Amino acid sequence: MGEKLLVFGGGGFVGGNLATVALHHGWEVHxxxxxxxxxxxxxxxxxxxxxxxxxAVRGLLTDLAPRAVVDLAAVADIDRVEKEREQARAVNVEAARTIAAASAAAGAYCLYFSSDAVFAGTAAGYAEEDPPAPVNFYGRTKVEGEQAVRQADPRAGIVRLSLVLGFPVTEGNSFFAALEAKLKAGQEVAAPADEIRTPVDVLTLSECVLELLGLRYAGVLHIGSTDSIDRASLTRRAAELLGYPGARILAQAGGAPASGRAARHKNGIIRVDKARALLKTPLLSAEASIRRAIQERLQQDCGR
Ligand SMILES: NC(=O)c1ccc[n+]([C@@H]2O[C@H](COP(=O)([O-])OP(=O)(O)OC[C@H]3O[C@@H](n4cnc5c(N)ncnc54)[C@H](OP(=O)(O)O)[C@@H]3O)[C@@H](O)[C@H]2O)c1
Structure with missing residues (x-):
């Protein structure tokens, strides 16, 4: 058996894919x-x-004594977080603190997941050290979560993502899965043209994460594509690659957020130079990330 990896939130979108890739790399996955x-x-x-x-968290860490811990457990639906603030803070901040502290006590390397939503989204691009200024409560929980993790374990790693592309192996918060369901049902899909993101496909992300576990990378790292794309163009391209007419995607821009939709940062443009210099896993262009997410969909039974 390989070394032990414990994934909190391992049944979610990113977690299910990461767990599958880690099993293929020989990790003993919990x-x-x-x-x-x-x-x-x-x-x-x-x-x-x-x-x-x-x-329960501390007990599990003590019993397992894993080599590495990945904390993907989160209330990650931005609109839900706006309404369920207490629960979101309890998971995204307080539980993150507990997991980082318990990992350190058990001698395990801990990697926490954050978001480009820590930034205001008004600049042309953001590097790891740029100051946070979130525009919604989800972003606030991620800023506080990062601080809590750093305090609990200065040797922990913090990965910031903009938008992850792919399909769940089990369940979870996948934008592509929701898009495919709407397209299959014959619906048109509205997508913001004024929200720019720096996506990563979930397979490339998983490979980067496994490398970070090996490096025991400490501090913040941005992982995303080498260029950025607006959500309307991204959604249209994904629809086409899924075999649907791009015209079914309706680009929207400007105005107040739709009812029930929390405010979004506009420019989710994270600079990934640091990750490109650090990691052997190649980061892809936005176009290649969309294509890889669709063409290399992981299956639950066969891993690929
Ligand atoms: N997907 C993206 O585009 C994206 C972008 C930026 C950052 N991120 C970050 O990346 C991480 C993973 O995101 P994801 O897309 O994989 O989200 P996800 O599919 O929603 O997965 C999160 C997992 O955490 C679990 N969880 C939530 N509350 C819990 C609790 N109290 N105890 C135990 N487990 C709990 C959820 O289980 P339940 O279903 O039971 O709640 C779910 O399985 C998150 O930190 C997210 O903020 C994701």
Whole structure:
């Protein structure tokens, strides 16, 4: 058996894909989730817990003594976070603190996941050290989560993402899965033309994460594509690659957020020079990221 990797939120979108790739790389993968997904992730061992229960988190870390811990457990739906603030802070900030502290106590390297939503989104691009100024509550929880993790374990890593492309292996917060469902149902899909993102496909992301675990990278790192793209163009390209007419994507721009939609940062343009210099895994262009996400969809049963 390989070395132990414990993934909190390992049944979610990024987690299910990461766990699958890690199993293929020979890691002994442990998934911590609130529920076990039917048939979920063959080869992974499941631990049912709520990350808000500090004693359960600490107990699991002590029992397993993993080499590495990835904290993907989050309330990651930006609109839901705006309404369920207490729960979002409990998971995105307080549980993140507990996981980082318990990982350090168990001698494990810890990697926390943050977002480009920590930035105001008004500049032409953001490097790791640029000052945060979130425009929504989700972004605030990520700023506070990063601070909590740094305080609990200065040797922890913090990855900031803009938008992850791909499909869930189990379940989770996948924008492509929601898009495909709407297109299959014959619907038109509105997409903002004034929100720019720096996407990464979930397979490239997983490969980068495994490298970071090997390096035990400390501090903040941006992972995304080598160029950025507006969400309307990205969505149209994805629709075309999924075999649907691009005209079904309706570009929208300007105005107040639609009812029930939280404010969004406009320029999610994260600079990835640091990751490109550090990692062997090549970061792709936005176009290549969209294509890889669609063409190399991971399957639950065969890994690829
Ligand atoms: N996907 C993106 O485009 C993107 C972009 C930027 C940053 N990120 C960050 O990347 C990370 C992973 O995102 P994702 O897209 O994989 O999100 P996701 O699919 O929503 O996965 C999050 C997982 O965390 C679990 N979780 C939430 N509350 C929990 C609790 N109290 N106890 C135990 N587990 C809990 C969820 O389980 P339940 O279903 O039971 O709640 C879910 O399986 C998050 O930190 C997110 O903020 C993602």
């Amino acid at each position: 998934v911590a989730e609130r529920v076990r997904f039917p048939g979920g992730l063959p080869g992974a061992r499941w631990h049912l817990l709520d990350v808000r229960e500090e004693a």
